[in-house]
Amino acid sequence: MLNFTPLHAFVAARVDGMALVDTLTTDIREEIKGALRRYSVLIFPNQAINDEQQIRFTQSFGPLETTKIGTEGTGTPLVILRNFDDNHHLVSTDHRQNLNNRANQLWHTDSSFKSIPAHAS
Structure with missing residues (x-):
């Protein structure tokens, strides 16, 4: 229950x-x-x-979308957001990974514009 x-x-x-x-x-x-x-x-x-x-x-x-090229998780249904590198060290605030993470916090549509819009994200 x-x-x-x-x-x-x-x-x-x-x-x-x-x-x-x-x-x-x-x-x-x-x-x-x-x-x-x-x-x-x-x-x-x-x-x-x-x-x-x-x-x-x-x-x-x-059905799940495939993650776009240039995003961590490319070719899978996973979008990977993290602030550490492959050696588990925090990346700097001006590192591309952190800049992408900050941009993801801004308002965005999560596929609502597609012919089959996302049900949830």
């Missing part, structure tokens, strides 16, 4: 009662979709999942 705890009067809810690694039933998927319509943002706390599990969970809601 899923439990949705509103985090604000207008937006966001915490989701408890499921592990993202579990296979979703049709009922659970529809319950999540309804909560996403109601709250717009869903937080699934304390979920330890790997990339493949993330992809499997999100694919249960529909």
